[in-house]
Amino acid sequence: MDKIRVGLCGLGTVGTGVVKVLESHQEQIKHKLGCEIEINKILVNDLDKPRDIVIDRSWLTNDPGELVENEAIDVIIEVMGGIEDTNQLMERAIQNKKHIVTANKDLMAVHGQKLLRLAKANHCDILYDASIAGGIPIVRTLADGLASDHIEKIMGIVNGTTNYIMTKMTDEGLPFDQVLKEAQDLGFAEADPTSDVDGLDAARKMTLLANLAFKMELNLDDVDVTGIRNVTQDDINFAESLGYTIKLIGIASMDNSKAEVSVEPTLLPKDHPLALVKNEFNAVYVHGEAVGETMFYGPGAGSLPTATAVVSDLMEVVRNIRLGISGNTYIDPQFERQLKDYNEKFSRHFIRLEVNDQAGAFQEITNVFSDQAVSFAKILQLPAEKEGTAEIVMVTHKISQEQLLKSLAELEKLTVVIRMISHYRVDGEE
Template identity: 45%
Template sequence: MKNEINIGLLGFGVVGSGVAEILHRHQEDLSHKLGVPVKIKKVLVKDATKKRDTVLAQEIFTTDSDEVIEDPSIDLIVEVIGGTIEAKQAIEKALRAGKGVVTANKDVMAQFGHELLKLADEHKCDLFYEASVGGGIPLIRTLEDGLASDRIRALTGIVNGTTNFILTKMKHEKKTYEEALAEATELGFAEADPSADVDGMDAARKMTILASLAFSTEVRLEDVFVRGMKDIQNGDLALAEQFGFTVKMAGFAKKDDDGIEISVEPVFIQNSHPLASVNNEFNAVYVYGDTVGETMFYGPGAGSLPTATSVTGDIVAACRNLLLGVNGKRLHAPQHAYTVKEDKQIIGRYFHRISVKDEVGVLSKLASVYSNHGASLATVVQHEGDNNGGVDLIMITHSISRQQHLDIMNELHNTPAVNGVVSYYRVEGENR
């Protein structure tokens, strides 16, 4: 029986320092829950001589990763370096050394998670990654344990705090995109380069991880349909409100007998849906299960301490397994074959905002475009004119396939009476 558990910490940035703070502050509670103390023995950093505001002793900092990973007295590796290649190599090396790993790295887990989990199985090690999705929300543990007996059919989620903060400010405070992004950056919700957030790739990585786990298969990042929030045009948020919707950057994953569909894009969510009221930097994931029905998990999606709390939760789980001698006993092999739906199999409603020439017969011409592709319309509204002598027509379809939607867009772009498609959105909120 171990009388203490030693941790090797790779990285001491925002999350790493948060983990150290929580372990120090809650040491008495952790010792009570586990029966032994948990100590950080070595920390990998870029500059070991840098002065840091921390309770950790200066001598435990090192610039040599081998000094951490290969130390025989270290029981568990916690990877919070960030990035991809260096972090992946460190995780691989730790697993091959027979050491369990806790990581917060969504980039690594989205791109290489399947092979790393297989490696963990081969070397009988734990690999925990709760903090890679949802910040402080225990989503992965819920899917792995709490809903393990259920069959998950779909996930709908706001999984990026930066874009949700920006859209909240734009809607409720009437700020421009640029003003809202500047405030998000100032408050630390957005990086200096926010492209991964606003282009949708951060959310796509998280949805890849969640869908792989929920559907017990190997979802690939390159199969996620991604549209960024830069496609949101002036006036779209007001139009959404006029028709009873809220604009959200949201991720969707659904599995049925035809296969899996997974996307991240700005959507119109009905105001009656719980996700419509998730504001600021908060995240939420709506889960549809065969037996549990509909459940929603909500909480802070980013920040030092929320993310560090998830990391620490994984540390506790890994420590328990070590103390019980059951580390590496959970197998991660996918249960189901991976089949991706084609565009013609992906069904939804669509909102189309189209700028047209203000002339007789335009509406009938547009109606024929939709009719040509077998699409029926639930709503047709003429909106205000623009400065170029055109007017906006709003079309909301009944359920059509993504292929029908794309074909309609293509024909509209080539219709002389159409100045252009201003914007389009999936319409969500009904039980999918």
């Protein structure tokens, strides 16, 4: 086999980038793989649309069958987006023994496990590194059980839009709504930002990463998700004064064969490697037993980084074809799905309360916590805006989610407590 033929589904900015990267790197690819890669067909909606690049007109088609049922084609690159129709098309492709490279995170989040199993049964590969964090080869890093060793914890900034918003709120003191609007005007955030700001996009990616890291089949429903809509400038300022930065962090951890996956606004020490990941950048921090701490930082999206990642995955597919190990990329879950119960999830927490500023109030509150065996690393009390009220800001030592929830429920009952303003996870320190 001295030539691998590719069918490209989609010729938007990423698809165009893929064509360019393949053309400009022909020699290097041949050198690296010992064979050539050739684009055979490109699936487009509009055959006559003017395009940025010079393309052999005979490559273009609007009939998906010319790709997925074409015997000459070995690999399908899917960069057209969409979920249900795309899923059906990919299933047809796999049944016709095509390998898949995709940059489509929504597809992978919804149908990924099913597609991966179907591909394995057909001895085909599905590679999807470009779908997680364009410029960061994190799937490859995690999928290689050796490089990644026994992984104990992953912390990720895997959504560029929310990281951009949190950065602007923190560095420029702007409110959430204003930053969101700016991000939408700049094209960083979509008109309907729900999937980003409510943490769903990050949760999908964390599910995929956790499955790989822990070799366990976790679902989107297993992720505790909280978005960033309710983070206020006051939260950011109090966190800052205690030495923390607030970021939307995905955390997947494993203890005693039980997993925990969450996405939530989290306080990190200002000198944690993830705290400096700004704007639309992504980063994934991995703690492995042998390797210790590693972090991968790069652009989360963008047409060129994504196209480059797609071509890297394509090269991996070709390598596997030539090694005769296609379909081995997907590793069947080795461990039974087991999730931590709420009394097994431990972390530190940041808690803000508004209270009546009266004698004994502070003691009533600390009694509630000490009844739950909750102790504190840091406590601030300061007058609140409204006369006669005060604000208490606390950072706990490590406690279980059970201890947290029970404490919060008891606090609600106290008459001195006016309201719970906010509470966040604190992570990234011993």
